[in-house]
Amino acid sequence: MSNLTKKEGVISMGVVVVEQEKNGVTWIRINREKIRNAINLDVMDELNDALHIAEKDESRIVVLTGAGDQAFCSGGDLSVFQSLKTSEEAYKMLMKMGAVLEKILFFPKVTVAALNGTAVGGGCELSVACDFRVAAPHVKMGFVQGKLGITTGWGGGTILLQRISQAHAMEMMLSAKIYPANSLINLGIIQEIISGPFQEGVLNWLKPYLNQNAGVLQAYKARLLDSFDQLTIQNNIKREIEECSLLWATDEHHEAVNRFLTRSK
Numbered sequence: 023m024s025n026l027t028k029k030e031g032v033i034s035m036g037v038v039v040v041e042q043e044k045n046g047v048t049w050i051r052i053n054r055e056k057i058r059n060a061i062n063l064d065v066m067d068e069l070n071d072a073l074h075i076a077e078k079d080e081s082r083i084v085v086l087t088g089a090g091d092q093a094f095c096s097g098g099d100l101s102v103f104q105s106l107k108t109s110e111e112a113y114k115m116l117m118k119m120g121a122v123l124e125k126i127l128f129f130p131k132v133t134v135a136a137l138n139g140t141a142v143g144g145g146c147e148l149s150v151a152c153d154f155r156v157a158a159p160h161v162k163m164g165f166v167q168g169k170l171g172i173t174t175g176w177g178g179g180t181i182l183l184q185r186i187s188q189a190h191a192m193e194m195m196l197s198a199k200i201y202p203a204n205s206l207i208n209l210g211i212i213q214e215i216i217s218g219p220f221q222e223g224v225l226n227w228l229k230p231y232l233n234q235n236a237g238v239l240q241a242y243k244a245r246l247l248d249s250f251d252q253l254t255i256q257n258n259i260k261r262e263i264e265e266c267s268l269l270w271a272t273d274e275h276h277e278a279v280n281r282f283l284t285r286s287k
C-alpha cells in the first residue's frame with residue numbers, strides 16, 4: 023500500500039479512498055473524477071487493498087462509489103490500455119481486474135454499488151459484482167463493450183447473468199445500449215433511484231439493513247454465497263476473459279479505441 027495518507031476514518035491511497043464511518047458503513051471511492059473514474063492498474067491494486075481493509079474493519083456494509091457526480095466508473099482506462107495490443111497482454115490485465123470482481127462477488131459482507139454517475143463498460147461490470155446497485159436520478163448504464171469490438175472482459179457478463187433475468191442480461195450486453203435510470207429499474211439491474219443529496223440518500227436507503235446486527239447481515243450474505251455455484255462461476259469468468267482477450271487483439275477493437283481517444287469534442 024504505497025502513498026497511503028490517513029486522517030480519522032479516511033485512508034487516501036492515491037486513486038482510491040476508503041472512508042470508514044462510525045455507523046457501520048465503509049465507503050470505497052475511486053478517485054479519478056477528471057477521467058470519469060476510469061480504472062488503470064493502480065486502481066486495481068488499490069481496490070484490492072481497500073477491500074482487504076473493509077473486510078477486516080468494523081463495517082457491516084461496504085459501499086463502492088466514484089468521485090464527483092458525473093461518473094461512477096467509465097471502465098478500463100483506454101488511454102493506458104490502448105498500449106495492450108496482443109491477446110496475451112490483454113489477458114493479463116483482464117485477469118487482474120477479474121480477480122478484483124471475484125473478490126467483490128464473494129465478499130463476506132453485504133456490498134452496494136452507489137452509482138453517483140454514469141457507469142459504462144467495465145464500470146457496469148464492477149457495479150454488478152456488488153449485491154445491490156442504487157443510483158442518482160441522472161445515472162445511465164451501458165455494457166458498451168460491443169461498440170468497441172470486444173465483450174465484457176472482467177467477468178461482469180458471467181456475474182450479470184447471476185443478477186438479473188437472462189433475457190434482460192442478454193439484451194443489455196448484445197445491444198451495447200446505454201439506458202436511463204428508469205429503464206434500469208425495469209431491467210432489474212438497479213434497486214433504487216436516490217433523489218436529493220446522494221451520500222445521505224444512500225445511507226437512508228441502507229437504514230433497514232443497518233438496523234440488523236453484523237451476525238444477521240453476514241449470515242444472510244453467506245446464504246447468498248451458498249446459492250452460487252462458485253466453481254462454475256470462476257470457470258465461466260475465466261472463459262469470458264479468454265474470449266475477450268481474443269477479440270481485444272483485432273483491428274476492429276484497436277480502431278474503435280483510437281476513435282474514442284482522438285474524437286473531437
Ligand SMILES: CC[C@@H](C(=O)O)C(=O)SCCNC(=O)CCNC(=O)[C@H](O)C(C)(C)COP(=O)(O)OP(=O)(O)OC[C@H]1O[C@@H](n2cnc3c(N)ncnc32)[C@H](O)[C@@H]1OP(=O)(O)O
Pocket residue numbers: 056057058060092093095096097098099100101102103140142143144145147166167170173174175176282283
Ligand atoms: C478495458 C476493459 C473493458 C471491459 O472489460 O469491460 C472496458 O471497460 S471497455 C469500455 C471502456 N470505456 C468506454 O468505452 C467509455 C469511454 N467513455 C465515455 O464513453 C464517456 O467518457 C463517458 C464515460 C460516457 C462520460 O462522458 P462525458 O461525461 O461526456 O465525459 P468525456 O467523454 O468528456 O470524458 C471526460 C474525460 O475523461 C476521459 N475518459 C472518459 N472515459 C475514459 C476511459 N474509459 N478511459 C480513458 N479516458 C476516459 C475522456 O477522454 C475525457 O478526457 P479529456 O478529453 O482529456 O478531458
